[in-house]
Amino acid sequence: MSDCVFCRIIAGELPAAKVWESQSVLAFLDINPVTEGHTLVIPKSHAADITGVSEEQIWDVALALRAIAPAVVDAVGAQGFNLLNNCGGVAGQAVEHVHFHIIPRKSNDGRGYRWITFNYDEGVADELASKIRGLLA
Numbered sequence: 077m078s079d080c081v082f083c084r085i086i087a088g089e090l091p092a093a094k095v096w097e098s099q100s101v102l103a104f105l106d107i108n109p110v111t112e113g114h115t116l117v118i119p120k121s122h123a124a125d126i127t128g129v130s131e132e133q134i135w136d137v138a139l140a141l142r143a144i145a146p147a148v149v150d151a152v153g154a155q156g157f158n159l160l161n162n163c164g165g166v167a168g169q170a171v172e173h174v175h176f177h178i179i180p181r182k183s184n185d186g187r188g189y190r191w192i193t194f195n196y197d198e199g200v201a202d203e204l205a206s207k208i209r210g211l212l213a
């Protein structure tokens with residue numbers, strides 16, 4: 077898509093610090109990293125989010141993530157990483173070309189990572205799980 081920033085990177089119209097590329101997948105450094113080495117992994121076929129990615133493409137992306145993440149971690153001397161996909165504006169997705177963030181993490185890097193959580197009332201989790209199962213059937 078001509079107005080998609082990530083499609084433009086794939087097409088070579090915009091610069092990027094590429095770390096890995098195959099026929100179907102591209103990985104490059106995030107221009108505004110959370111931590112040093114923050115990498116984005118994208119399918120080359122445009123899809124706004126994960127629900128639009130073909131089976132073959134998501135498989136290729138998953139294999140790339142598994143291979144790339146340890147290299148990113150090693151390159152910056154991190155001890156772990158967050159693997160993140162924001163899906164939809166309400167979830168923080170700013171670029172509408174599906175992408176997975178690999179964010180290397182070091183102890184005491186000060187970035188933190190805590191969701192606000194809650195507990196289900198009695199019976200609610202079972203009811204909700206059943207509803208989701210129904211939608212998947």
Ligand code: AMP
Nearest residue numbers: 081092105106107108162168169170171
């Ligand atoms: P998200 O909020 O999940 O949509 O994340 C979009 C990410 O894309 C952000 O972390 C941006 O810093 C990153 N980003 C946007 N434009 C570029 C670009 N031209 N090159 C590299 N990363 C980019």
